[in-house]
Amino acid sequence: MDELILESGRTEMNYWSDLWRFRELFLILAWRDVAVRYKQTVIGVAWTVIRPLLTTVIFTVVFSKIAKMPAPEAVPYALLVMAANLPWQFVATAMSESSNSLITNSNLISKIYFPRLIVPASSVITSFVDFLITMGLMGTLMLWYQFMPDWRMLLLPVFMLLAFAGAFGIGLWLCALNVKYRDFRYIVPFCVQFGFFLSPVGYSTTRIPEIWQWHGFQIPARQLYSLNPVVGVIDGFRWCLLRGEANLWWPSLVTSTLLTTVLCLSGIWYFRRMEKTFADVI
Amino acid sequence: MNDTIISVETLGKKYNIQYLGEKQRYVALRDVLAEKTKRLFSRGQRAAANRHTTELPSTDSSADSCEDFWALKDVSFEVKRGEVVGIIGRNGAGKSTLLKILSRITEPTAGRVRLKGRVASLLEVGTGFHPELTGRENIFLNGSILGMSRSEIIKKFDEIVAFAEVEKFLDMPVKRYSSGMYVRLAFAVAAHLEPEILIVDEVLAVGDLQFQKKCLGKMQDVAAKEGRTVLFVSHNMSAITRLCSQGILVSSGHMIMKSDVNSVVSCYLNSMNEAGNKPRSVKERRDLLLQKKVFIGEVRIHDQEMNATEQLDVRHSFYIIFDYEIPRELQNIEMAVRIETADGRAVVTTLLSDSSPEALRETKLGAYEAAIEFPGMFFMPGEYLVNVAAHEPMGEIFDVRQTVARFTIQDTGSSFVRYQNYEAIGVVMLNLDWQQRHLAST
Numbered sequence: 039m040d041e042l043i044l045e046s047g048r049t050e051m052n053y054w055s056d057l058w059r060f061r062e063l064f065l066i067l068a069w070r071d072v073a074v075r076y077k078q079t080v081i082g083v084a085w086t087v088i089r090p091l092l093t094t095v096i097f098t099v100v101f102s103k104i105a106k107m108p109a110p111e112a113v114p115y116a117l118l119v120m121a122a123n124l125p126w127q128f129v130a131t132a133m134s135e136s137s138n139s140l141i142t143n144s145n146l147i148s149k150i151y152f153p154r155l156i157v158p159a160s161s162v163i164t165s166f167v168d169f170l171i172t173m174g175l176m177g178t179l180m181l182w183y184q185f186m187p188d189w190r191m192l193l194l195p196v197f198m199l200l201a202f203a204g205a206f207g208i209g210l211w212l213c214a215l216n217v218k219y220r221d222f223r224y225i226v227p228f229c230v231q232f233g234f235f236l237s238p239v240g241y242s243t244t245r246i247p248e249i250w251q252w253h254g255f256q257i258p259a260r261q262l263y264s265l266n267p268v269v270g271v272i273d274g275f276r277w278c279l280l281r282g283e284a285n286l287w288w289p290s291l292v293t294s295t296l297l298t299t300v301l302c303l304s305g306i307w308y309f310r311r312m313e314k315t316f317a318d319v320i
Numbered sequence: 321m322n323d324t325i326i327s328v329e330t331l332g333k334k335y336n337i338q339y340l341g342e343k344q345r346y347v348a349l350r351d352v353l354a355e356k357t358k359r360l361f362s363r364g365q366r367a368a369a370n371r372h373t374t375e376l377p378s379t380d381s382s383a384d385s386c387e388d389f390w391a392l393k394d395v396s397f398e399v400k401r402g403e404v405v406g407i408i409g410r411n412g413a414g415k416s417t418l419l420k421i422l423s424r425i426t427e428p429t430a431g432r433v434r435l436k437g438r439v440a441s442l443l444e445v446g447t448g449f450h451p452e453l454t455g456r457e458n459i460f461l462n463g464s465i466l467g468m469s470r471s472e473i474i475k476k477f478d479e480i481v482a483f484a485e486v487e488k489f490l491d492m493p494v495k496r497y498s499s500g501m502y503v504r505l506a507f508a509v510a511a512h513l514e515p516e517i518l519i520v521d522e523v524l525a526v527g528d529l530q531f532q533k534k535c536l537g538k539m540q541d542v543a544a545k546e547g548r549t550v551l552f553v554s555h556n557m558s559a560i561t562r563l564c565s566q567g568i569l570v571s572s573g574h575m576i577m578k579s580d581v582n583s584v585v586s587c588y589l590n591s592m593n594e595a596g597n598k599p600r601s602v603k604e605r606r607d608l609l610l611q612k613k614v615f616i617g618e619v620r621i622h623d624q625e626m627n628a629t630e631q632l633d634v635r636h637s638f639y640i641i642f643d644y645e646i647p648r649e650l651q652n653i654e655m656a657v658r659i660e661t662a663d664g665r666a667v668v669t670t671l672l673s674d675s676s677p678e679a680l681r682e683t684k685l686g687a688y689e690a691a692i693e694f695p696g697m698f699f700m701p702g703e704y705l706v707n708v709a710a711h712e713p714m715g716e717i718f719d720v721r722q723t724v725a726r727f728t729i730q731d732t733g734s735s736f737v738r739y740q741n742y743e744a745i746g747v748v749m750l751n752l753d754w755q756q757r758h759l760a761s762t
Contacts, residue, residue: 042439044424045432066464070450070457077452149443150465151424219349317426318335 053310057153067143068160072167086171090127094120094179101240108242113280114183120176121279122239122272125197127172129205129268130230132165136209137226140217140316147316154313155306158209162202176279190278197274204267204298210305214312217319237268242276243287261289267301270294325436325517325549326399326422332430333392333417391417395431395575397568401516404543404550406564406581408557408588414573415553416521419443422551423519437516437549440467444521446506451495455486455505458494462509476512483538484508499735511538518542521553539563555631555728557585609647614710614718617643619725621706624696630727636696640725642708645687652680654713657692662703662726667747673713680713698748701731 076083094116101107102115136158140147143157180187212229216222238245243263250259263269270291277286392414399405409415420426422433423441448465449458459480463473473480481487484505486497494502520539540563543550554560560567560581567584569576571591577584609615619642623629632638640657655672670692673680706725710718736745 042435043432044421044428044435046427046429062470063464066461070453070461073457074450074452145444146448146465148425149447150441152465215349219352221348221350314427317420 053153057155060152060156063152064156064160067156068163071161071164075164083171086168087175090120090123090172090175093127094123097123097240105241107240107245114185117179117183117185117280118242118276119240120179121276122237124169124172124176124279125201125271125275126234126237126239126268128165128169129201129208129271130233131168132162132205133208133212134226134230135161135165136206137212137216138223139209140213141220141223154316155210155309158213158309159206162206162209165205166202180279185280187279188281190282194275194278197271197278200274200295200298201268201271203302204271204294207298207301207303207305210309211301214309217316218312233266233268236263236266238272243269243273243290260287261293264290264293265297267294267298270298323400324398325401326551327434328398328422328431329396329433330431331392331395331418331421331428331433332390333414333421333426334429335389335391390573392421392428393430393573395570395573397575397578399549399551399566401549402543402547403566404552404564405566405568406560406584407551407553407568407570408555408560408584409570413570415570416443418570419519419521419551419553435517438467439517439519440513440515441519442466442510442513442521443519445503445510449494449502449506452493454493455490455497458505459509462506466510466513467515468513472514480508480512483511483534507535511535511542514546514548516548518548518550520550555730557589557631561585608719609645612719613646613648613650613716614653615645615647616708616710616719616721616724617645619706619708619721621725621727630725632727632729633732634697634699634701634729635732637693638696638727639691639693640706641689641691642724643687643689644710644719646684649683649685651683652712652715653684653718654680654711655690656709656711658707658709659694659699660705660707660723661747662705665747667699667704697751699729700736700745700747700749701729703728 097119098116101119139157139161140154146152147154147157212222212226216226243260246260246263248258248260250257264287271294273286273290395414395418407415407418417426419441420443421428422435423439423443425441425443446458446462448462450461453461459477460470460473464470468476481490484501484507486501486505489497489501494505497505539550539552542548543563550563552560552563564581566578567581568578569584569588569591576591577587605615605617619640620628621630621632622639622641623632624636624638626639642657644655646653653672656669658669659667661667672690704727705723706727707720707722708724709720712718736749
């Protein structure tokens with residue numbers, strides 16, 4: 039008979055095996071979020087299609103036609119935008135959904151034991167379903183432009199993983215802080231908006247100069263820009279989907295990957311540290 | 321073989337009440353930042369004095385606004401396999417904290433618990449039920465939340481549905497369920513859990529009487545036939561005595577006794593009487609009769625069948641009965657009974673003159689007994705306090721008895737059971753006629 043000991047400071051040593059034991063709950067929570075999302079709104083699925091489609095149209099018009107941003111010749115501008123919109127929407131929704139996830143599931147947290155990590159994780163999965171729908175849209179758009187991706191597309195899962203890790207890491211930080219400081223949720227939409235302008239969604243990363251001359255100072259602008267972990271993901275997506283038309287810039291990719299890893303690990307660390315008190319303060 | 325399945329050793333749980341004022345339920349980052357900044361500027365003057373309170377989020381009254389509160393302290397007991405233990409105590413005694421620690425929702429601050437076997441806790445009926453999902457979907461959702469595996473749920477699905485009697489509505493969103501159906505479905509899922517240790521908190525107070533009996537029966541089966549250990553918290557003493565063999569009495573964070581259930585229950589009832597309705601002693605009475613113009617004696621609460629009790633069924637009417645004496649001839653006496661919620665908000669005041677206006681004009685002398693009937697389906701489920709006073713209308717107060725009795729309204733099937741958050745609904749319920757016309761169908 040296995041014995042379970044509960045005492046102070048004994049963060050269960052079998053946390054990770056518990057996480058595995060509760061995998062069914064994880065799946066069912068993810069499924070619940072998806073089911074409810076598409077049940078509640080009449081235009082449920084339509085909305086996930088309309089939103090990225092409209093943003094793509096608007097961006098193409100604003101950045102290509104009005105701002106006259108240059109683009110690689112062989113790629114339609116709409117595809118350039120869409121390929122970036124895909125990971126951006128995913129990261130943005132995953133971030134905001136998971137940051138609220140603990141609060142919206144507070145009734146579960148105060149009544150039932152399970153590894154709390156499941157909650158933000160399952161809300162990231164929910165955003166992944168949206169992502170898949172948008173992916174279908176991307177496919178349609180490629181057919182429309184008669185644009186065939188090449189072997190590079192096979193590397194897409196790698197960048198998807200990077201997007202996952204980034205969104206999850208930020209989400210963990212935000213949701214743990216959100217439980218502690220309830221006004222944190224007002225900061226999240228602002229972060230998303232801020233991140234949007236700092237991410238190369240409507241334009242190509244090549245527009246950022248490597249060195250920026252400013253009053254005689256030499257600022258490594260591109261390197262600084264890559265501190266936004268989404269930059270590496272977006273570049274990767276464009277590279278994979280658009281036949282390598284958008285070149286990968288290695289320093290940026292390495293920075294993004296490193297930063298994402300740090301975010302994800304520190305997110306897990308902070309979440310685990312705060313987790314014990316969730317049921318008491320929520 | 322060692323039969324101990326739960327062993328609790330000097331268990332303690334400390335909460336840090338940080339400015340738990342009414343208005344600030346949550347810590348806001350804004351406030352923390354503001355306080356930190358404030359302190360930064362005032363640090364120069366009060367550096368030395370304030371050093372030990374650096375971590376506290378408030379400045380001036382920091383010593384008062386942040387204090388330790390032991391919700392549980394030095395609790396030790398053992399539970400043997402197959403025992404059904406009732407945990408009783410007043411609100412805020414620490415019962416729920418104990419259950420929360422045992423079900424791993426929160427960590428203890430001190431001491432330790434050893435659990436041998438799988439624990440399932442049922443602290444609420446229908447945890448995680450989602451109103452938009454159908455009955456079928458909610459069975460799976462709630463089942464896995466309570467710790468059942470998918471295959472287990474599939475195996476028991478038909479049994480659960482049959483127990484809940486909702487076959488016809490399985491594919492309907494539960495938001496369209498009647499409250500009875502909702503509770504039945506929720507309990508049916510929980511009743512089919514198969515853990516070694518089952519922890520149940522006050523969930524039998526819901527549902528109609530017939531279903532309650534069915535649930536009690538099911539729980540008795542669980543304990544007796546399948547040799548499972550059950551910890552059961554309830555304010556319903558009859559359910560406790562019927563279900564449990566052992567009892568644990570908790571009071572203000574301490575365990576008072578663990579013994580067989582009958583002696584624990586009677587000890588609890590005695591302690592309730594002492595605290596709430598302490599009768600005035602003979603000497604006290606004699607002294608007061610000399611000073612006072614009116615003397616209010618014992619206050620009792622009787623249910624519909626005129627049995628003295630403090631646990632009342634929401635559906636039935638009940639009586640508040642009290643004696644009073646008027647030692648000297650006196651006119652213009654108004655008797656008043658005020659019912660307050662447990663946190664002291666007045667719900668309703670009833671006056672003697674409302675039902676018999678002539679009583680005011682009579683000159684009275686001697687001993688009286690007054691009985692007031694309160695209707696059923698009026699007070700929301702919860703705890704209430706009774707105050708009784710005698711006074712001259714708009715004038716002198718002759719005698720006041722504050723919090724002289726208390727009663728608990730048990731929810732046995734009001735339409736609000738499913739919402740669970742009674743405070744947000746109201747203090748009283750009224751069954752009103754709705755006049756509704758269908759104007760047009762667009």
